Amino acid sequence: SYEALEPATLGARLRDVPGLAERVGGAPETWQVREVGDGNLNLVFIIEGPAGQVVVKQALPYVRLVGDSWPLPLYRAFYEFHALDRQARRDPGAVPEIFHFDEAQALIVMEYLSPHRILRHKLIAGERVEGLAARIGAFCARTAFRGSELSMASAEKKADVALFAGNVEIPAITEDLVFTDPYYAAEKNHHTPGLDAVVARLREHVALKARVQRMLMRFASNTETLLHGDLHSGSIMATADAVRVIDPEFAQYGPMGFDIGMLTANYLMSYFSQPGHRGADLDSYQEWLLEVIEGTFAAFETEFARLWDTERTGMLYPRCLFEAQGHGSAPARAALLREVWQDALTVCGIEMHRRVLSLAHNADFESIADPALRAPLEARNLMMGRELILGAETIPDAVALCAMARRYNGA
Ligand code: SR1
Ligand code: MG
Numbered sequence: 001s002y003e004a005l006e007p008a009t010l011g012a013r014l015r016d017v018p019g020l021a022e023r024v025g026g027a028p029e030t031w032q033v034r035e036v037g038d039g040n041l042n043l044v045f046i047i048e049g050p051a052g053q054v055v056v057k058q059a060l061p062y063v064r065l066v067g068d069s070w071p072l073p074l075y076r077a078f079y080e081f082h083a084l085d086r087q088a089r090r091d092p093g094a095v096p097e098i099f100h101f102d103e104a105q106a107l108i109v110m111e112y113l114s115p116h117r118i119l120r121h122k123l124i125a126g127e128r129v130e131g132l133a134a135r136i137g138a139f140c141a142r143t144a145f146r147g148s149e150l151s152m153a154s155a156e157k158k159a160d161v162a163l164f165a166g167n168v169e170i171p172a173i174t175e176d177l178v179f180t181d182p183y184y185a186a187e188k189n190h191h192t193p194g195l196d197a198v199v200a201r202l203r204e205h206v207a208l209k210a211r212v213q214r215m216l217m218r219f220a221s222n223t224e225t226l227l228h229g230d231l232h233s234g235s236i237m238a239t240a241d242a243v244r245v246i247d248p249e250f251a252q253y254g255p256m257g258f259d260i261g262m263l264t265a266n267y268l269m270s271y272f273s274q275p276g277h278r279g280a281d282l283d284s285y286q287e288w289l290l291e292v293i294e295g296t297f298a299a300f301e302t303e304f305a306r307l308w309d310t311e312r313t314g315m316l317y318p319r320c321l322f323e324a325q326g327h328g329s330a331p332a333r334a335a336l337l338r339e340v341w342q343d344a345l346t347v348c349g350i351e352m353h354r355r356v357l358s359l360a361h362n363a364d365f366e367s368i369a370d371p372a373l374r375a376p377l378e379a380r381n382l383m384m385g386r387e388l389i390l391g392a393e394t395i396p397d398a399v400a401l402c403a404m405a406r407r408y409n410g411a
Contacts, residue, residue, distance in 0.1 A: 137299025
């Protein structure tokens with residue numbers, strides 16, 4: 001039966017995991033074990049021995065951020081394992097290698113990424129990552145395309161949608177914390193003093209809330225592709241020039257624009273929070289963040305188009321309707337990418353709201369200790385989020401999106 005891991009006994013409990021003793025080296029009793037989890041939900045350990053290191057991630061039966069008053073099913077580790085398996089096949093090298101999965105103990109033993117660090121921490125520290133936009137843009141395109149009917153056979157897709165439909169409580173967290181709580185005085189909410197007037201403007205805006213609820217409906221009912229489901233800068237690990245994606249326990253089938261939209265919001269929150277972290281290099285670092293946003297969308301579209309032209313084998317947009325009859329399929333692809341873009345902008349605006357108003361804030365703003373400095377930066381972020389949700393169809397491209405960010409940054 002399930003038992004939460006502890007550093008002192010972890011070696012003994014995992015000693016029979018196939019291949020682990022060889023990978024770590026030495027006797028399990030001598031392994032160095034550190035708990036390093038700083039996320040909202042799980043335990044994360046690093047095991048170190050003379051031959052190497054591995055990571056062990058174990059689900060807790062409750063939300064770590066809140067405590068055992070908020071129970072959460074252990075089965076989320078099952079979905080994380082299956083999501084990692086699919087991401088590894090759809091975009092080889094993007095995620096950590098999995099060495100072992102124990103469903104009863106809700107634990108995954110995986111590759112230790114070194115010298116990678118959580119991207120959010122690097123962005124707060126003002127560090128640049130070469131190739132970030134290209135790598136993650138390609139990841140979003142490959143997982144979106146290859147997890148959809150553009151690539152999968154009808155029966156295979158339906159079976160996978162059915163499998164992931166068993167993950168009930170985790171999507172419900174997103175439905176509540178991301179799409180609902182920011183827009184009313186929910187019990188778990190909190191925000192920086194000084195934001196009350198801006199928050200009231202958002203919560204009074206019926207048209208805004210209608211658009212958010214329409215996006216929630218698409219999130220819950222549109223099973224276009226298998227999403228990472230929580231792709232923010234805390235779900236990316238990077239060195240100066242290498243990037244991996246971690247933590248897909250929020251994986252579910254949903255709209256193709258969700259992951260890249262959530263990620264863009266987290267880049268924009270990094271952008272707006274930088275005056276709380278930087279001095280002389282503020283302008284150039286903020287411009288680099290906007291380059292990352294533009295580059296991510298450019299890489300997404302380029303890779304999506306490449307896959308469309310070279311791999312389209314699924315049930316959608318069959319070749320016989322386009323190329324085989326001498327018609328190009330580019331207009332159909334452009335129409336699909338337009339929908340993806342508008343979903344991404346809407347999700348982006350909603351994520352910009354929830355990280356400032358709902359339960360789980362982010363360190364980009366939270367680590368600015370002075371509320372008098374933090375509140376106006378958060379207000380810019382909230383107001384841009386509002387414009388994105390209300391005007392998604394009026395923003396032509398990522399260049400215009402970044403121009404909008406510069407405008408709010410100067411406000
Ligand atoms: C209760 S879980 C809060 C948040 O942490 C995860 O990283 C997700 O973003 C979730 O919304
Ligand atoms: Mg996570």
